[in-house]
Amino acid sequence: MTGIGDDCAVLRVPPGHETLVTTDFSLEGVHFRREWQPPESVGHRCLARGLSDIAAMGGDPMAAFLSLALPGKLPQSWADQFVKGLLKLAKQFNVTLAGGDTSESPDGVLADIVVVGSIPNGKAILRSGACPGDRVYVTGELGGSAATLDLLFSGRRKKLRPSLFANHFSPIPRIHVGKILRETRIPTGMIDISDGLSTDLSHICEESEVGAEIWADALPRATLLGHKVDLHFALHGGEAYELLFTAAPATKVPSRIVGVPITCIGEITKRRRLASVGADGTRSELKMRGWQHFQQRSPRK
Amino acid sequence: MTGIGDDCAVLRVPPGHETLVTTDFSLEGVHFRREWQPPESVGHRCLARGLSDIAAMGGDPMAAFLSLALPGKLPQSWADQFVKGLLKLAKQFNVTLAGGDTSESPDGVLADIVVVGSIPNGKAILRSGACPGDRVYVTGELGGSAATLDLLFSGRRKKLRPSLFANHFSPIPRIHVGKILRETRIPTGMIDISDGLSTDLSHICEESEVGAEIWADALPRATLLGHKVDLHFALHGGEAYELLFTAAPATKVPSRIVGVPITCIGEITKRRRLASVGADGTRSELKMRGWQHFQQRSPRK
Numbered sequence: 001m002t003g004i005g006d007d008c009a010v011l012r013v014p015p016g017h018e019t020l021v022t023t024d025f026s027l028e029g030v031h032f033r034r035e036w037q038p039p040e041s042v043g044h045r046c047l048a049r050g051l052s053d054i055a056a057m058g059g060d061p062m063a064a065f066l067s068l069a070l071p072g073k074l075p076q077s078w079a080d081q082f083v084k085g086l087l088k089l090a091k092q093f094n095v096t097l098a099g100g101d102t103s104e105s106p107d108g109v110l111a112d113i114v115v116v117g118s119i120p121n122g123k124a125i126l127r128s129g130a131c132p133g134d135r136v137y138v139t140g141e142l143g144g145s146a147a148t149l150d151l152l153f154s155g156r157r158k159k160l161r162p163s164l165f166a167n168h169f170s171p172i173p174r175i176h177v178g179k180i181l182r183e184t185r186i187p188t189g190m191i192d193i194s195d196g197l198s199t200d201l202s203h204i205c206e207e208s209e210v211g212a213e214i215w216a217d218a219l220p221r222a223t224l225l226g227h228k229v230d231l232h233f234a235l236h237g238g239e240a241y242e243l244l245f246t247a248a249p250a251t252k253v254p255s256r257i258v259g260v261p262i263t264c265i266g267e268i269t270k271r272r273r274l275a276s277v278g279a280d281g282t283r284s285e286l287k288m289r290g291w292q293h294f295q296q297r298s299p300r301k
Numbered sequence: 302m303t304g305i306g307d308d309c310a311v312l313r314v315p316p317g318h319e320t321l322v323t324t325d326f327s328l329e330g331v332h333f334r335r336e337w338q339p340p341e342s343v344g345h346r347c348l349a350r351g352l353s354d355i356a357a358m359g360g361d362p363m364a365a366f367l368s369l370a371l372p373g374k375l376p377q378s379w380a381d382q383f384v385k386g387l388l389k390l391a392k393q394f395n396v397t398l399a400g401g402d403t404s405e406s407p408d409g410v411l412a413d414i415v416v417v418g419s420i421p422n423g424k425a426i427l428r429s430g431a432c433p434g435d436r437v438y439v440t441g442e443l444g445g446s447a448a449t450l451d452l453l454f455s456g457r458r459k460k461l462r463p464s465l466f467a468n469h470f471s472p473i474p475r476i477h478v479g480k481i482l483r484e485t486r487i488p489t490g491m492i493d494i495s496d497g498l499s500t501d502l503s504h505i506c507e508e509s510e511v512g513a514e515i516w517a518d519a520l521p522r523a524t525l526l527g528h529k530v531d532l533h534f535a536l537h538g539g540e541a542y543e544l545l546f547t548a549a550p551a552t553k554v555p556s557r558i559v560g561v562p563i564t565c566i567g568e569i570t571k572r573r574r575l576a577s578v579g580a581d582g583t584r585s586e587l588k589m590r591g592w593q594h595f596q597q598r599s600p601r602k
Contacts, residue, residue: 005508007357007492008321008418010425019320020309023366023400023415029407030370056308065324067413069331099324106330107408112368114324114415117309124311191308207306 009098011063013118020117020124022053028108036152039078041162041169042109043085045239049194050115051093051173052241056192057117057124058182061175063098064090065114069105082109085170093175125182130189130208130246132270137253139174139243139260141167142197144222146237147229167222171241177257178243186253187245196236200244202274202288208246214266214286217279235276236289310399312364314419321418321425323354329409337453340379342463342470343410344386346540350495351416352394352474353542357493358418359426359483362476364399365391366415370406383410386471394476426483431490431509431547433571438554440475440544440561442468443498445523447538448530468523472542478558479544487554488546497537501545503575503589509547515567515587518580536577537590 013019026046028034037045047064054061066086070079090097095115148168151157162169174192181187189208191200197214205212219235221228229237246268247253255262266277274286314320327347329335338346348365355362367387371380391398396416449469452458463470475493482488490509492501498515506513520536522529530538547569548554556563570576575587 006425006427006429007354008323008360008425010358010420011320011322012422013314013320015316019312019314019417021312021322021364021366021400021415021417022309023368023402023413025368025370025402025404025411025413027370027404027407027411030404053308057311059309063322065322065415067324067326069326069328069411099322101324101326101413103326103328103331106328110326110328110370110411112324112326112402112413114322114366116320116322116417119311121313124307124309126307128307 009063009065011098011116013062016121017118018121018124020054020057020059020119021114022050023112023114024049024053026111026113028110034109037169038162039081040085043082044089044170046111046113047086047089048171048173048241050113051095051175052192052194054115054117055174055178056190056243057119058178058190059117059119059124060179061093061095061115061117063096063116065098066100067112068100069103069110071105071108074109123182125187125190127189127191127204127207130204130210130268131248132210132268133249134188134246134268135249135264136201136212136214136266136268137245137247137262137264138193138197138220139177139262141220141222142193142240142242143229143233143237144168144224145171145239146233147222147224150233171239173241174243174260177260180257181245186247186251188247190243190245193240193242193244194238196238196289197234197244198236198274198286198288204244204246205272205274209272211269211272211274212266213269213275213277216276218263218265220261220263235286310364310366312399312417317422318419319422319425321355321358321360321420322415323351324413324415325350325354327412327414329411335410338470339463340382341386344383345390345471347412347414348387348390349472349474349542351414352396352476353493353495355416355418356475356479357491357544358420359424359479359491360418360420361480362394362396362416362418364397364417366399367401368413369401370404370411372406372409375410424483426488426491428490428492428505428508431505431511431569432549433511433569434550435489435547435569436550436565437502437513437515437567437569438546438548438563438565439494439498439521440478440563442521442523443494443541443543444530444534444538445469445525446472446540447534448523448525451534472540474542475544475561478561481558482546487548487552489548491544491546494541494543494545495539497539497590498535498545499537499575499587499589505545505547506573506575510573512570512573512575513567514570514576514578517577519564519566521562521564536587
């Protein structure tokens, strides 16, 4: 890579590969609060958002670009720790911080992360490939991040120890799993669960012109403080950064990939509705509950 | 291009080409004011910032990504006109708006533009190639945008008609000129003048480990309301989006490229200082006057 510190960064994508580009805001008061998330976590989560999008295509991340605007009164140590958290995660996935922009912010910390990746020509896993009869799978566990946020919103806990709530404070984007899934040609469609299972599943269904039923009992719910989180968090909670994918019924899908559990949670249907099916067979409409990060449930609103 | 509306956009850079990436904030109160710049101009300038960086490498722009956060109370018409201005410029340079992010803004309009371009392998014109003896050139005219901003700051004019002050409200990034310069292998080093001539020349000098002298009398000063702008604006005024490049003394440089005037304004020196030389031969140090967009001279500060 050349051109770092020049007008543009210059990246060489391997021959026979396409370039992937994704961009995500992390805005104070919208995506994080300085009183709840320590700066290292904010930096980590900022990059994780972009890496997770690369994972959802089955791609390889190459470089990140950070546009960062800071309020004049922000302590330098906050910015240092933010960058430290971001760079630590970047190193883990061999991603170079190749440029960006800096500015003074009129109000609050404003970050926009761009991640550029590569993928062999024509091999990106899109949202549009799911077919009726396909099974629906998720990686890891669901609802842990949203339930953690709920604890913070409730006021029952002022501060949480980040190491005990890692799926909220330092989620690991599923880059390796996404790449292996792509190489083994398992998924017909794939997305990451940044906006919540119900919302992201609806994106797959919309793009693929299909519906889906989710088996509520099968959902791999996260454990928080010794208890499984409420079903609600697993169905609708955002910022999970797990992968949601579909695979043909005849495809053999491993129960673990690089140690990450893979769980079958439902089926794609011809009928273009989302439904949730309980253990007793009762069927109810699965409403798309858009995840609005911090604002929707902010006590300030 | 595939994947628009998917987790990532998928771009195919032509074989034998590298990928260029640049990212720039446009923040209300820092880079524009809603009371001064109409929304179409803000959208135009937002994209122009990114395109100008691609021009400064001699590249071809391919796609733009817009992260846009808007305050809840912003009229929809403002956002529509902003996007209209951005798309009009995009169309002019055959650039696709291929994705981005949207969010509610905690305060003011926040935009971050990413432009991805391509350039033949190893052909990007960097800042680091200037040599002692090289001549220094600029495209177009300088200081018009900064002098317009000064009019707005002075309070002498509340509103300006954008069509009469085009180099401020709708600057044209020098994509075609940059590409022709690269194809004809004229420049040894190149940068765009987004931060002001003195600052951007200092970047070239720093990266190339040289100095420069600028012939004050030779500067192509813009005309505003019938008068040439002050030398100060031409030397230090930002947001000009002209190209600044260096070329070996033996290289024949045309006086116009696709209709845009090219002016020789000085010389690269071995001595690592920036100097300004007057018509009478008097020599003074050229101080780097960092362009802080709107904040530095804002009456609010």
